[in-house]
Amino acid sequence: MAQDVLPPCHAACPALTDTREYVRAVADGRYEDALDILLAANPMSAVCGRICHHPCEEACRRSSVDSPVSLRAIKRFVTDATREYRSHRVPGRAPSSGRKVAVVGSGPAGLAAALDLSLSGVDVVVYERDERPGGMLGATIPRYRLPYEVVEEDIDDIRRAGVEIKTGVEIGTDIGLQDLCRDYDAVVLALGLAESRSLAVPGVDLDGVHLAIDFLRRARAGGMERLNGSVLVVGGGNVAMDVARTAVRLGAEDVTAVALESVDEMPAHKWEIDEAHEEGVKIINSYGPVEFTGDGRVAEAVFRRCTRVFDDGGRFAPEYDDADRISLPADTVVLAIGQSADTVAIKGAGIEESAPGRIKAGPGARTSADGVFLAGEVMTGPGSAVEAVASGHRTAAAVLEYLGVPPAPLVHVMPSSPAVPDIEDIPEDVRGRMSRIARVSSPMRSPAARAASFEEVEGTLSEAEARKEAARCVACGLGAEVDPDKCVGCYTCVRICPYGVATVGHTAAEAPAEACLTCGLCAAECPAAAISLQRFGRGLVHERLARALELNPGARVAVLLCQNALASRRFLTSQQAGNGPPAAIVPLPCVERLAAVDIMAPFESGAEKVFLVHCGDACVYPEGRGRFEQTVSRAAALLKAAGLRDDALNVWFGRIESEQDLERIYADSTRVGPREAADR
């Protein structure tokens, strides 16, 4: 990357997924490359495409203009669109280092660590006590959000990279940790937080009172009986929402989540709360449980008002108003108030704990025992899948260092400092000049349909939707770069930048990365050729034209095509398949950015006719349309002067919805001659 700061979406991803690049690859129609980019950072990409809490989107700079790019949905599109490719994809391993590592726990943290170690030539065995690998992803996250086949897709990849997974083996009971320490050069404990916390209130032992993890685990395995009557969920986090929505699907007539926190303080993500609401879950805020009553089986729950959850220092220190109590009928109660580790794995191994059930973590993810490391939530506390992956990467790096094995080139090396500098927000005056473009989100089934079964609630973007959404990304940070040696200070860039970004400094023009929207109009018009656009290099047109001509030698028609005008990659790849039209198709990230000389290039190569396909209404830079039209007129005038016919250059303003109209152009490209003026 040319700059040392990242786009904020990239920097915000705990695993530092190169968001901008996979989105660009989707726009290019390079879905397989997009998958490679995703997997390079996050081996659980299919999973994360479904359930990631997507901090990347929260950070996306479009948020301040309209709404963030649907990065998670695009990621999901990529993993779904490339299953076939992925099934043949075998990541290359470094030659064997002769070292062996055992990983305990097959959640995202353990798997990510195992993958990095295996790629680096370490022999890795993952021990998992469950019958199937995946940790919480496969065991408790409800099926309606994450089908297990998706978890398997990611795990298959990891297996193909040489990781062996042994399920049904519990460390600490079936095999002692000491045995692992003896048989392996290092051990990674990625135990997760397997247990739900309980409450010290009267009645928790009554029948019908469950712990969330247990409940979800049984529900996921299909072992949870149908529910009826009222279900009370105690808790206001994401797990509580999963429990509540699962209860709805198990047949409960009335599901209420009672949260200690106020609406604004609830730890659950807003979208989880919204989806639960839509499915009929009620939420009562600011009450905490006092007791559960009933005759053998729970029948009622009593709550008191919580007046304050956190103290001034932000620590959890609830205060109550005992006078304000409510009783609610409850046929079933599920406690979803937090998780703790099950540390049976270290039983008798003499590993230091900082508190009972809390394994002490030192620098470099080390435990007190030599060669025993920690990864994932058992070390970091509760978080998300992608954070667990990031933790796994970091621990793998520490283990490799311990073993003296260099990380293989494929290993995703995380910086030691979690804070990565990123380009700041789009400045306000620039924002004000940008067009608002509607976000395309994943399709959701209707709430009623969702509530009726455990089938997946969300769908995958269609190719057209994914492409349309990818086009909204402005590739932050890949904007104009001015060569100060060439700049003559003519102010052209300043005068034409539609967003008021370019300025002329003392020595030369500047387009500050945090402000530039990477439209490239200035680069197209700089008379000194001093501006290059990182997103769209000067040589790109020639490069792609040369490739198109190679595929289609002697083509008499060339199509310079904004790839955002395409609902599918059919036209981007048809030539490769050899069944395309007899035209040199040159897909480009944008045609507004073309200079007159770029438009003329195909004629130099012998084309008799050139179609310029602009993405029309799909364009993220409608502000540049006027300049584009002027550039086209300039090119047309030059071409005319060079003796070409008036109809040699044709402009077509497309729309992603009317991709099939391109057929017309292609039909046309078979006969070179006079034609109707372009569709304008």
Added chain:
Amino acid sequence: MIVGQQKSLDDIWRMIAPFSRVLVVGCNECMAAAHAGGEAEVAELASALRIRARNEGRELEVFEFTPKRLCEPEYVAEVLAEVARCKADLVLSLACGVGVNSVADQAADLFVLPAVDTLFMGTGAEHGVWLEYCAGCGECVLEYTGGLCPVARCSKGLMAGPCGGTRDDGSCEVSPDVPCVWKLILERATRLGTRERLLEMPLFKNWSKSSSGSPRRLVREDLRIPTEDCKEGDTR
């Protein structure tokens, strides 16, 4: 800056008819700022020539080169090296006339042709608009006229205006596109309270210092490096 404009492709085509290996040479200074001959315009012209040649079935090789400027001997040396490299038989200059002269002066056996009409000294007032602001008259009168040049900006070059032809909208009777500079001069002097200064303007202007005299040259003995062969006449 010096402002210029590319000649029409037809004119250029006619000029280069006898040549088969053309090096298009630009100037990445004034002519770039004038959108007439920077690296981008060099590429455009070269492309247009290639396309026309292909269209007319003519053998023509077109090369491109854009030094920073073309108005100093050192830059010409760069161009000559490029000519040798691509075995060009013509330098087609998109620099101003100074560049063309420089090449012609230094390369006795090389053809050099202008693809730009050099126009004037002026300003790029807005994208796509350039205005003449200075005529290089050799004896600046801006001291008296409040910074607005009657020599360059009055259609008749009057040294004491306005002539009486100023239109109601303030434009010059010669062309509605030209604001009457004398009107502007007077207004400005009134605003700044410097109308008497106008009266101090010398009654006679020495036009021999302008381009109407013999070719101008400037020799600064305080700067000149004294060497054996640096004699009068070398600076031509």
